[in-house]
Amino acid sequence: MSGDTDQLLRSIAGLEDAQISLGEAALALAARERPDVAPDRYRAHLAELATAVGLASGDAGDSLAARRNALAQVLHDHFGYAGDRQSYDDLQNANLMHVIDRRKGLPIALGILHIHCGRALGWDICGLNFPGHFLVRLADGPSRMILDPFAGGKEVDASGLRTLLKSTIGADAELSPTHYAPASNRDILIRLQNNRKVRLIKAEQFADALAAIEDMLLFAPGESSLWHEAGLLNAHIGNLRAALVAFAHCRDLTANPVDRARIEKLISEINARLN
Numbered sequence: 106m107s108g109d110t111d112q113l114l115r116s117i118a119g120l121e122d123a124q125i126s127l128g129e130a131a132l133a134l135a136a137r138e139r140p141d142v143a144p145d146r147y148r149a150h151l152a153e154l155a156t157a158v159g160l161a162s163g164d165a166g167d168s169l170a171a172r173r174n175a176l177a178q179v180l181h182d183h184f185g186y187a188g189d190r191q192s193y194d195d196l197q198n199a200n201l202m203h204v205i206d207r208r209k210g211l212p213i214a215l216g217i218l219h220i221h222c223g224r225a226l227g228w229d230i231c232g233l234n235f236p237g238h239f240l241v242r243l244a245d246g247p248s249r250m251i252l253d254p255f256a257g258g259k260e261v262d263a264s265g266l267r268t269l270l271k272s273t274i275g276a277d278a279e280l281s282p283t284h285y286a287p288a289s290n291r292d293i294l295i296r297l298q299n300n301r302k303v304r305l306i307k308a309e310q311f312a313d314a315l316a317a318i319e320d321m322l323l324f325a326p327g328e329s330s331l332w333h334e335a336g337l338l339n340a341h342i343g344n345l346r347a348a349l350v351a352f353a354h355c356r357d358l359t360a361n362p363v364d365r366a367r368i369e370k371l372i373s374e375i376n377a378r379l380n
Contacts, residue, residue: 110136117291117324125290128201128221130324131214134298135202137320147202154179154218155225162226169243169250172228176219177258184208186215188255199300213239213297215254220293232288235266237273239296242287251285291325302334311342329358336371345375 110133117125128151132144162175180186189198189209197203197210201217204210216232216239223230229244233251240261243250251261253269261269263280270278288296298321305314315338322331336351349372356368 110134110140111323114320114323117294118326122289122291125294127217127224127290127293130290130294131201131217131297134294134320135200137316138200139202142202144202147205150205151218151221152225154184155222157183158222159226169245169248172223172243173250173252173258173260176222176252180215180218180222180254181257186210186218187257188212188215194304196301196304199297199304211239211300212253212255213293213300216241217293217297219252219254219258232293233284234286234288234292235284236270238269239293240266242285295321295325295328295331311338314338315342326354327358329355332358333368340371340375345379349375349379 113133114130117130129148132147132151135147136142136144157179158175161178162172185208186204187209189195189207189211192198193211197207199211199214201210201214204214204218213232219241220230220232223243231242231244233240233242238253238255241252241254243252251266252258253261253265266284267280270280270284298317302314302317305311305317315335318331318335318338321328322335325331332351332355336348336355339345339348339351352368352372352375356365356372359365359368
């Protein structure tokens with residue numbers, strides 16, 4: 106199974122962002138942690154969700170409110186998906202297979218389910234680059250509606266966004282246009298994996314955290330920051346030659362002369378440790 110997911114994730118690197126199937130890619134990442142579990146029933150469940158949302162929205166009309174209600178009715182009311190508030194930092198909450206099994210997860214994992222269903226129906230739906238808490242935006246021409254998948258898919262207005270921002274970032278935080286910017290599919294997948302990586306580092310499971318970064322590099326090999334993190338973690342656990350390779354990739358992808366000089370210094374320090 107790992108070979109299949111390797112191939113799928115590597116293929117994403119050569120795709121235009123709009124060509125990426127977010128649900129399929131998230132399942133592939135989940136399967137990296139569960140190589141003995143066949144993904145077929147999870148794919149079938151994703152299809153079941155999208156079909157049910159389509160039927161629910163067809164019964165209610167095609168307005169943004171009807172679409173939001175259909176997502177909430179199917180995902181949250183009928184199938185019981187909810188944000189995991191009791192064990193928020195559980196690693197299972199960032200694994201789409203576990204989320205489907207447990208019917209609970211992080212905002213971004215639940216958001217991927219919303220986006221998958223909407224896009225399967227041809228809706229204009231995306232994730233947002235909102236910091237600290239993943240949100241989803243439905244659109245129809247100039248009309249917009251922002252949903253919180255962690256809170257039952259409820260609509261979040263400007264006041265709610267401001268409150269949410271301050272609760273996650275700090276009391277001095279203020280809304281800016283960047284917070285409403287759509288997140289690319291690759292960015293969503295990286296953000297999903299980052300949730301896993303951060304928790305593994307916090308638990309001092311550095312080899313597993315490195316594996317999470319290496320999974321991200323399969324589909325985002327042009328992200329210099331990922332190579333930088335891979336270099337730091339490899340160096341931390343004593344994989345010095347692997348750290349050199351990672352930092353060399355990071356240097357080659359970095360345009361800023363100051364940053365390149367900083368990376369060159371890290372490479373020199375590791376070479377000194379090897380000699």
